[in-house]
Amino acid sequence: MTDTVQTEAVGGVEIFVPLNKLKKSPRNARKVPHGEAAIEALAASIQHKGLIQNLVVEPEVKEDGTQTGYYLVTAGEGRRLAMLLRTKRKQIKKSEAVRCWLDTQNDPAEISLDENVTRTPMHPADQFERFAELSIEKGWAAQEIGARFGVSASVVKQRLRLGAVSPKLLQVYREDGLTLDQLMAFAITEDHARQEQVFENLHHNREPWIIRRDMTAANVPAADRRAVFVGADAYVEAGGNIIRDLFSEDRGGFFEDAGLLDMLATEKLREIAGEVQAEGWKWTEAHIDYPHAHGMRRFYPQSVALSGEDEARLDALSREHDELAEGYSSYDEMPVGVAAKLEAVSDEIDAISAKRSAYDANVIAHGGAFVVLHHDGTVRIERGFVRAEDKALADPQPENETEGETTDPETVEDEQPDDDDENVQGIEEEDEEPGKPISDSLTRDLSAHRTLALRVALGERPDLALIALTHTLTAQVFYSYAEAGCLEVRPTVTPLGSHADGIEDTPLAAKANEAREAWAERMPRDVADLWGFIVGLDDEKRLALLAHCASSTVNALRLPWDRKPRTLQTADRLATALALDMGKDWTPTVDSYLGRVTKAHILEAVAEGVSEDAARHIADKKKPEMAEAAEQRLAGSGWLPAVLRTPKAEVERSAPVEAEDLGSVEQPSEAEAPDTEAEDGEASFAVAAE
Known part of the structure; x- marks a missing residue:
């Protein structure tokens, strides 16, 4: 092709100018330069389809009116830059002839402005459908389409996904009934029926996140513990489909078939259970959720x-x-x-x-283990459980033994004290029968004196009181032996599962279980050896064990049938002393709070946690949409309902009383005495709170 560079410019003709003879016009209306992506797209288009639209040029003229031999690009600067990019890539030579339209009649600045203003861009829906047609009719992959239009394969995949949205919704988008963000939310799946169903059920609140939530309501997020445990590869290999959101961070997508996922998780758990049973256990059971109501006794290694x-x-x-x-x-x-x-x-x-x-060989031979899923998708193996029918075989030692004492049923009546005889005789008659035990009345009398002496002595030895209290609590918390200790302290451990669904599977519950198991594994099997174990602990570990046992008895439940204001007041004081921050372990969601309170409470939460304006913005929504919008706005705010808030520490505290002054303090009369129950716990936590 010959160059057509005229010595005398004639307007209104098509000419061919070498690329290296073209320059940017100083009168080009576009001052903000083209972006790299735009130049890439133009270069790709020209590479595959040639120059579809010619450039508009005028000759460059010196001050004396003579032409320089160069041409200024009035319209088409982006195409000029795209061709220069092609020369840089060695696709064409610098002397490549470029088809141009020579215009010497019109104002170059006006032409440049006209080219960029007087045009109507294609509607995005039309673009999406045309991309989809290229994929379907020509069979081009995303990479090939991207190469022909100068965009990445990921961008092409997004446009193909949008082009695959239900034609009904694309038409609504064309008519401005949907925004692009809303359309992208529908494109999370290619199921037209599902898209149209969700669209029909939408109310005035059409937030993209609500659409995505409704589109994936029956699916399982990739962050779910079952999905983490099974893995995407195994799920897909088994025939499952993973829905990917190409327009937002989906953290691995959504597993479409929840039933298949449960089956795969259970099968994998059963395989692990088989490996555990090979250790010698009598039985193993695999469950996705831990069976809290198993009712079995547990033994520890x-x-x-x-x-x-x-x-x-x-x-x-x-x-x-x-x-x-x-x-x-x-x-x-x-x-x-x-x-x-x-x-x-x-x-x-x-x-x-x-x-x-x-583990003891008897426990392994007659006991078993549960293989379950932890909250983070890891395997949790709980060993040492013994069923009721195997308890005697696993632990042949009787729970209650009478040391060296036998009782003849025929002599029971003779051993009972006769109140009438005691009224007549001040001294019991001496029984000549050798080996006969002393009477129950005398035993009771003597043991009362010993009990009083033990109380006084123990009250003077705080170190041994700590050991005795720790022993009594530990025996009951870990061994269920109420008779193992001589202190009449009875810890009550209230299960929380019936008060809050799913609480046992939370990270906080896992932390509590780990602490318990860490102690249980160190303790002797026989409760008779527990005293020596506790005595052998150093002060720090003994206090830690006491704290663990005491912590398991905490009960701050607010129940409608159980009015206990002073107990709850003490629980507040304990929370203050511990500087408890529930915001670390609890967040307000539709399930945990917002969907279970009135609209007034929802608005109050948003007003406190975010702002009054944020609350007003959602005030006209229906309750379900209001709760969902509130969850989004409160995320990360740290807001807590009043029941979960920790009261601020009291500033003023009464001065402590020295021990030696206790005897000289005048005791108030019964009428003047304060309500000791109301004051219960204040002194205990005053120092800690300060």
């Missing part, structure tokens, strides 16, 4: 001394571990070989350390 060989090997491994890790703060900093060796050493250390505790 007991401490076992390592063999001399294992102790020596553990010492050697510990030294090797320290030598390998010296100078490194993480595995990432280590050479690959060192990191692999260190990991192998750590695994062997863990394997030997695991031998320090083991």
Whole structure:
């Protein structure tokens, strides 16, 4: 093709100008330069389809009126830059002839402005449908379409997904009945019937997040513990479909078939349960949720001394571990070989350390384990449960034993005290029968004196009082033996599952269970050995055990049939002393709060947690939409309902009374005495709160 560069410009003709003879016109109306993406798109279009629209040019003229041989691009600067990009990529030469329209009659600035103003862009819905047609009719993949239009494959996939939305909804979008954000929310699936059903059920509140929620109401988020446990690959391999949201962060999408997901999770848990049963357990059960109502007694592993060989090997491994890790703060900093060796050493250390505790052979032979899913999708194995019919076999020791004492039924009547005889005779008649035990009345008398002496002595020994209290609580909390201790302290552990659905599967419940199991694994199997175990603890660990036992008895439930204002007042004081922040473990959602209160309460929550304006903005919504909108606005605000708030610490506290002054304090009369129940707990938590 020959260059057509005229020495005397004649307007209104088509000419061909070498690319390197074209310049940007100083009178181009566009001052903001074209973006890189736009130039990329133009370059791709020209590469595959040629120059669809020619450039409008005028000759460059010197001050003396002579032409320079160059041409100024009046309209088409973007196309000029796109062709220069093609030369940079070695797709064309700099001398490539470019088809141009020579215009010397019109004002170049007006032409440039006209080109950018006097045009109507294609409606996005038409664009989406045309992209879909290219994919269906020509069979082009997203990568090929993207290459022809200079956009990424991900952008093409988005446009294809939008083009696959129900034609009915696309028409509503064309008529401005839907926004682009709303249309993208419908495009989360390609099920036209589902899209139209959700659209028909929408009310005046058409927030995109509400549409997405309704579109995926029957699906399982990828963050669900079942999905995490099974994994996307296994689910898809089994025939499941994962819905992907191409327009927002979906964190892995949504698993469409909840039934299939449950089946896969249960099968995988059963496989693990089979491996656990191979340890020798009589039975194992696999459940997605932990069966809280199993009603079985649980046994825990007991401490076992390592063999001399294992102790020596553990010492050697510990030294090797320290030598390998010296100078490194993480595995990432280590050479690959060192990191692999260190990991192998750590695994062997863990394997030997695991031998320090083991279940009794009787418990394994007659007991079992539950294999369940943890809240984060990891496997939770709970061993040591014994069914009622196997309890005697697993723990042959009777719970109640009478030490060295037998009773002859025929002598029971003779041993009962005769009140009439005691009134006549001040001294019991001496019984000549050798070996006969003393009477119950005398035993009761003597034990009363001993009990009083124990009370006084224990009151003077706070250290032993701590041991005795810890022993009594531990025996009942961990062993269910109320008769194991001599203190008449009865801890009541109230299950919370019946008061709040799903509370046992929360991270907070997992933390409480882990703390309990950590203690249970250290304790002796026989409650008779518990006293020695507690005495052997240092002060810090003993206090920690007492705190754990005491914590399991906390009851701050507010029940309509159980009015206990002073108990709840003390619970508030305890929360203040502990600086309890429920915002770390609880958030207001439709299920947890907003969907279960009145509209007035919802608006009050938004006003307090966000602003009055935010509350007014949702005030005209129906309750379901209002609750959902409130959940979005309150997310991350830290707002809590009054029941969950921790009262502020009291500023003023009464001065403590010295111990030696107690005897000299004048006691108030009964009429003047304060309500001790109302004051209960104030002194206990005053120091902690301060």
